[in-house]
Structure formats: structure tokens, C-alpha cells
Amino acid sequence: MPSTSASAWADHISDCPFCISGARDEMTTLRCAIATVLQHGTFMACDDIPLMEIVTNAGDYLRGLASSPGGDQATPVPPATRWDWLDAEVRRAVALAAGAEPASALDPCIDDALAQAAQWPSQRQQRLFERAAQQFTEQHATTP
Numbered sequence: 049m050p051s052t053s054a055s056a057w058a059d060h061i062s063d064c065p066f067c068i069s070g071a072r073d074e075m076t077t078l079r080c081a082i083a084t085v086l087q088h089g090t091f092m093a094c095d096d097i098p099l100m101e102i103v104t105n106a107g108d109y110l111r112g113l114a115s116s117p118g119g120d121q122a123t124p125v126p127p128a129t130r131w132d133w134l135d136a137e138v139r140r141a142v143a144l145a146a147g148a149e150p151a152s153a154l155d156p157c158i159d160d161a162l163a164q165a166a167q168w169p170s171q172r173q174q175r176l177f178e179r180a181a182q183q184f185t186e187q188h189a190t191t192p
């Protein structure tokens with residue numbers, strides 16, 4: 049396993065379908081961040097963290113990951129000015145995976161779908177986040 053942040057970063061890039069293109073522009077970073085939150089959502093749901101907590105404050109969560117002692121130096125953290133956008137996109141991705149068909153990131157059907165999914169048992173929520181991460185990657189990842 050990598051012991052330095054440099055090799056952790058290289059590791060992140062090599063298995064990240066978003067960053068693999070090498071062009072780390074802002075949209076790449078944001079998509080990479082969304083996928084990271086969705087992937088972590090699976091583990092958080094496993095820990096019985098309420099769904100509504102998982103889908104809010106994504107930027108803050110990523111910053112916490114990146115700055116925790118011995119933390120994941122390879123975690124992408126978008127600028128704070130983009131956190132609202134990041135939250136909206138995470139919520140939309142989860143709602144899509146739950147079967148909603150939002151017309152935009154502000155569609156009220158997103159809130160409805162999330163409120164319903166928040167009532168689901170932990171295992172179903174874990175699968176929901178898995179599906180959301182997979183769908184998001186299929187839709188947005190750079191094809192090598």
C-alpha cells in the first residue's frame with residue numbers, strides 16, 4: 049500500500065474513471081468529488097448514518113476526509129463556492145438511483161424521492177448508493 053501522499057494520489061488517478069484522462073479541470077474535480085461522496089455513502093449507510101445527513105454537506109465531508117490525521121490525501125475537495133452545487137448534484141444522483149426522473153437539480157421530485165429513501169432499511173440504502181455511484185460513473189466518466 050502507498051505510504052506517501054504522492055503515491056496515494058497516483059493510486060487515486062489510476063483507479064478513478066474521472067481523473068484517468070489526466071485533465072483535472074474543475075468539472076473533472078467536481079465529478080470525481082460527487083462519485084467519492086456516493087461511494088462513501090454506501091459505507092455511511094452501512095454505519096446507519098441517516099440518508100439526509102449523507103446527502104448534505106458533501107463539501108464539508110470531503111474536506112474532513114482530506115484533512116483528517118493520516119487521512120486520504122487523494123480526496124478531491126472542490127472550492128467552498130461550489131459546495132451548494134455539489135450537494136445538489138449528489139442529491140440528484142441519489143434520487144435518480146431511487147427511481148425519480150428529475151428534470152433538473154432543483155426538481156421537487158428529488159426531495160420526495162430522498163424523503164422516501166430515508167425511510168428504507170440500511171441495506172437498501174447501501175444498494176441505493178452503490179447504484180447511484182455506478183450510474184453516475186457510467187454517465188459521466190471519461191472513456192479511456
Ligand SMILES: [Zn+2]
Nearest residue numbers: 064066067080
Ligand atoms: Zn478522481
